[in-house]
Amino acid sequence: MNNTAAYSRIHRGVSWNILSFAVISVVGISVNLLIARFYPPWAFGVFNAVMAVFVIAGQIGAMGIPNSMVYHVPMALSQGKPILPIFAAGLSISAVGAALVIGLLHFGQLIAINSKLDPRYVSGLSYAMVGIWFFSINKVMLGFLNGAHRIIAFAIGNAARYLLILASILYCIRLEYPGESLPLCFTVSEIILTLGLSVVCIHEASGPLFPDIRSWLRRHLHFGIRALPSSVIQDLNSRIDILILGLMKTADVVGIYSMASIFALGWMQLIMTLRFSVDPVLAPLIASKRMDELRALVRRVKWSTYAAVIIAMSVSIFIYPFILDIILHKPDFGSSWMVYCLLAIGITFAAGYIPLGGMLQQAGYPEAQSLLLGIVLVINIVGNLLLVPKFGAIGAACGTAFSQIAFVFLLRSLVKSKLGQWI
Numbered sequence: 090m091n092n093t094a095a096y097s098r099i100h101r102g103v104s105w106n107i108l109s110f111a112v113i114s115v116v117g118i119s120v121n122l123l124i125a126r127f128y129p130p131w132a133f134g135v136f137n138a139v140m141a142v143f144v145i146a147g148q149i150g151a152m153g154i155p156n157s158m159v160y161h162v163p164m165a166l167s168q169g170k171p172i173l174p175i176f177a178a179g180l181s182i183s184a185v186g187a188a189l190v191i192g193l194l195h196f197g198q199l200i201a202i203n204s205k206l207d208p209r210y211v212s213g214l215s216y217a218m219v220g221i222w223f224f225s226i227n228k229v230m231l232g233f234l235n236g237a238h239r240i241i242a243f244a245i246g247n248a249a250r251y252l253l254i255l256a257s258i259l260y261c262i263r264l265e266y267p268g269e270s271l272p273l274c275f276t277v278s279e280i281i282l283t284l285g286l287s288v289v290c291i292h293e294a295s296g297p298l299f300p301d302i303r304s305w306l307r308r309h310l311h312f313g314i315r316a317l318p319s320s321v322i323q324d325l326n327s328r329i330d331i332l333i334l335g336l337m338k339t340a341d342v343v344g345i346y347s348m349a350s351i352f353a354l355g356w357m358q359l360i361m362t363l364r365f366s367v368d369p370v371l372a373p374l375i376a377s378k379r380m381d382e383l384r385a386l387v388r389r390v391k392w393s394t395y396a397a398v399i400i401a402m403s404v405s406i407f408i409y410p411f412i413l414d415i416i417l418h419k420p421d422f423g424s425s426w427m428v429y430c431l432l433a434i435g436i437t438f439a440a441g442y443i444p445l446g447g448m449l450q451q452a453g454y455p456e457a458q459s460l461l462l463g464i465v466l467v468i469n470i471v472g473n474l475l476l477v478p479k480f481g482a483i484g485a486a487c488g489t490a491f492s493q494i495a496f497v498f499l500l501r502s503l504v505k506s507k508l509g510q511w512i
Contacts, residue, residue, distance in 0.1 A: 105240045105241055105243075105244040106240065106243075106244050106247075106362035106363075106365050106366060107359070107362055108244060108248075109243075109244035109245065109247050109248040109362070110358060110359050110362045112248040112251065112252065113247060113248055113251045113358060114355045114358065114359065116248075116251040116252055116254070116255045117251050117351065117355065117358075118351060118352065118355060119255060120251070120254055120255050120258050121133070121136075121137075121347070121348070121351045122416055122417065123258055123259070123262060124136055124258065124271065125344070125348065125417055125419070125422065126416070126417060126419075127262050128268045128271070129268065130340065130341045130344035130345070130421065131209065131268065131340035131341065131344065132268025132269070132271065133343075133344040133347060133348075134335070134339075134340035134341065134342075134343035134344040134347065135207075135209050135210055135213045135268060135269055135271070135272075135340060136213070136268075136271050136272060137331055137343065137344075137347040137350075137351075138210055138213075138331060138332070138335045138340075138343060139210065139213040139214050139216075139217055139272040139275075140272070140275070140328075141328035141331050141332055142194075142214060142217075142332075143214075143217050143220065143221060143224065143272070143275050144224075144324050144328065145321060145324050145325060145328065146190050146191075146194055146221050147187070147190075147221050147224035147225045147228065148225075148228070148320050148321050148324045149186070149190050149317070149321055150183065150186045150187030150188075150189075150190040150191070150221060150222065150224075150225035151183045151186065151187065151225040151228045151229055151320070152182050152183050152186035152225075152310075152313045152314070152317060153312070153313030153314060153315070153316035153317030153320055153455075154179040154180075154182055154183045154228075154229045154232065154309055154313045155228045155229055155231065155232030155320070156232065156312070156313065156316035156317075156319070156320055156450060156455070157179060157232075157308075157309050157312040157313045157316060158175070158176075158179055158229065158232035158233045158235070158236045159232050159235050159236045159368055159369065160236070160312065160372060160450070160451065160453075161175055161236065161308070161309075161312070162175055162233060162236030162237050163236050163237070163238065163369045163372060163373070164372065164373075164376075166237065166238075167373060171295060171297055171301065172233075172237065172293075172294055172295055173294040173295055173297070173298050174297070174298055174299075174301035174302040174304075174305045175233075175305050175309075176233050176290060176294045177294075177298055177302055177305075178302050178305035178306045178308075178309050179229050179232075179233070179305070179309050179313075180226065180229055180230070181306070182306065182309055182310060182313065183225050183226060183228075183229045184222075184225075184226060186225065187221060187222040187224075187225035187226065188222060190221065190225070191218060191219075191221055191222055194214070194218060194221070195218065198211055198214065198215065207340065209268070209269045209340075210335070212269040212270075213269045213270070213271070213272045214272065216269075216270055216271075216272045216273040216275075216276065217272035217273070217275045217276055218276075219276050219280075220275040220276030220277070220278070220279040220280070223276070223279035223280050223282070223283045224275070224279045226283055227246075227250070227279055227282050227283055227286055230246070230283075230286040230287070230289075230290045231243060231246050231247065231286065233290055233293075233294075234246065234286075234289065234290065234293065235365055235368075235369065236369065237293055238369055239289075239293055240366070242289045242293070243365070246282065246285070246286055246289075249282055249285065250278055250279070250282050253274075253277065253278030253281055253282060254274045254275065254278045256278075257273065257274030257277045257278055258271065258274050261273070261274065312455065315455040315456055315459070316450060316455040316458065316459070317459075318459035318462070318463060319450065319455060319458040319459040319461070319462045319463075322459065322462035322463050322465070322466045323462050325466055326462060326465055326466050326469055326492065327354060327357065329466065329469055329470055329473065329489075330346070330350070330469070330473055330485040330486070330488065330489045331343060331346065331347060331350065331485075333470070333473045333474065333477055333485065334346055334473075334477060334481075334482065334485050337477050337478060338477065338481055338482075341421075342481055342482055345421065345422060345424055345425050345428070345482055346425065346428055346482040346485055346486070348413070348422050348425045349425040349426070349428035349429035349432060349482075349486070350428075350432065352405070352409065352429055353429060353432035353433060353436060356398070356401070356402065356405070356433070356436055357436055357443070360394060360398065360436075360440055360443045360444060361443060361444075363390065363394060363443075363444035364443065364444045364445075364446060364447055367386075367390060367444050367445065367447075368447045368450075368451055370386070371383070371386075371447070371448055371451040371452070372451040372452075374386065375448075375451060375452045375453075375508070376453075380510065384510070387445060387512050390441075390444050390445060391441040391442065391444075391445065391512070392441065394440050394441045394443070394444055395440055395441040398436070398437055398440035398441075399437060399440075402433050402436070402437045402440075405433065406429070406430055406433055409426055409429050410423060410426045413425070413426075424482075425482070427483060427486075428482050428483060428485075428486045429486075431483070431486035431487055431489075431490050432486050432489060432490055434490055435489060435490025435491065435492070435493035435494060436490075436493060438490075438493060438494050438497065439493040439494065439496050439497050442496065442497050442500055442501075442512075445500070445512060446496075446500065448500075448504055448508075448512065449461060449500075449503060449504065449507060452507060452508060454507050457503050457506075457507055460503070461496075461499050461500055461503050464495070464499055465492050465495055465496045465499060466492075468491065468492045468495050469488060469489055469491075469492035471488075472487065472488025472489070472491050472492060473485050473488040473489070474488075475488070476488050500512070
């Protein structure tokens, strides 16, 4: 693939992923605003805290196989090798891993019942428990579609999850379900999504299943175990602030912080859509040592992202309080504006490097990827633990923003050490 073809492929992927993001962003924010509008702040806090546990547990259950899919599937296709055994082996590993995670969570629930943890968190998690297994499976199937560069199916699958969650929340509101039962929407949406993705993936997978599936079980495990820490840490980095706030502050504080966080995470997801398209292109360029093309691609992605994000984020900071006032009519959420400003500053500083955040993994260094995100997570945790007790939501925002800034310097340093060049 020449440089022009690589750009063309990225542009097609970006177009579909941005369309998917538009749906995800609008629907995701709508879900949270609906909950904030029709339920008390504690229900909003419980929903977001359970979602954090749900996503992290599902990531662990996936066993790093989605990352292995994105790495191995495009390689196999470029070499004309069958991809059915890659798909089947990865799915089998994640199915077992997710079941084990659910078992551990159930055991943790029994302990939490006898602790000082708010019982509404425990109740909310019970509604989402089964959905964790399906979430892990869906991550693997989406990773397969991304690796196979089936961008339309990948984009639709990501958007469909949020549309299903919205439909479930509207149903709960209509029937006046109690606040702690809202995480049921995660289980319902993931089960339905599994049915749809299964049909698409089975159609896309090709080639004989045996005897390659045994070797792919080993290869997936080898790659997945090394990539898993980076996957889990990445999700922890985006949700550890809410988890720490939930442990140290009231559900009301979590609700106010979550309001700012959902808008900030929306920007993060938008920038991450670029990475979904960039990752499959990075691996072949690095593997074939086409460094001139790689440098040109990095410069173009980085600076175009910075230019767009700086403008968009500046506008969003200005209009944020007006949007909340128009939609919610709840003055209590007005205090989330400063939280949003701090989170937005951190994301803006890191924006140009977020699409390139998978470079170490795509270069075949998943351990370095895990090290990068591990250090960022430690910085995030330490910052939150030091600042949350005294400053609450503002402290959590400061700690999280500082970790985003640190990510840039750490990524540049590790890429230089592994690839011999700065990005």
